[in-house]
Amino acid sequence: MPRTTLPLRLFPLFLWLAGVASAWAGVYDEILISARDNRTEQVVDLVRRGMDPNTSDPSGTTLLMFAANNGNEALLDFLLRSRANTMKYNRFGDTALALAALRGHLPIVRRLVEVGADLSGPGWSPLQYAAFAGHTDVVRLLLARKPDMDKRAPNRQTALMLAARNGHQEVVRLLIEADADMDLTDADGLSAMNLARKSGNTEIADYLKRQGAVE
DSSP, rough: OOOOOOOGGHHHHHHHHHHHHHHHHHHHHHHHHHHTTTTTHHHHHHHHTOTTTTOOTOOOOHHHHHHHHOHHHHHHHHHHHTOOOOOOOOTTSSSSHHHHHHTOHHHHHHHHTTTTSSSHHHOSOOEEEEEEEOOOOHHHHHHHTOTTTOHHHOTTTOOHHHHHHHHHHHHHHHHTTTTTTOOOOOOOOOOOOHHHHHTTTHHHHHHHTTTTTOO
């Protein structure tokens, strides 16, 4: 079988394309590292020079997610003005809003909610993350938007179960007042009250019992 060789006249084109690919890879790495490290000016400059505002790393974490996770309001606003997609999620099922909720970045959460970010998502919901971490103000803001309070995490736990297990009494109260289901059980058959008792959060367990939770 004859060998296929590259005609000499195509070598300059080949070298040019290789150089372009190398340069693109360098810029790709630069914008992701800059977003991760809160180097706002570099990210802004690279997007203005043509980089996609929806650029993501191999896990699917986008520039917007980095900004949300870091609480970087300036970068988040720039990316939203540049039409970054709030509905994207990474391979862990996290959205920009979910990451902001987990970190307790209230202004970021408010901004993303205002532009219509998804209150649910394929992984843990923003409400579940905020309840898990005990970010009361974030929970209050999200509840005002009427999310699915009883959405299940992969371990079948709801926001109420997560808050009760982790001892976040004010979050538990907010969820109960918003009519979260007290009697759902997780993959191990434990309710919010069971999880509270198991974790030593007896005040929360007693509160749930007074509210009518079933033993």
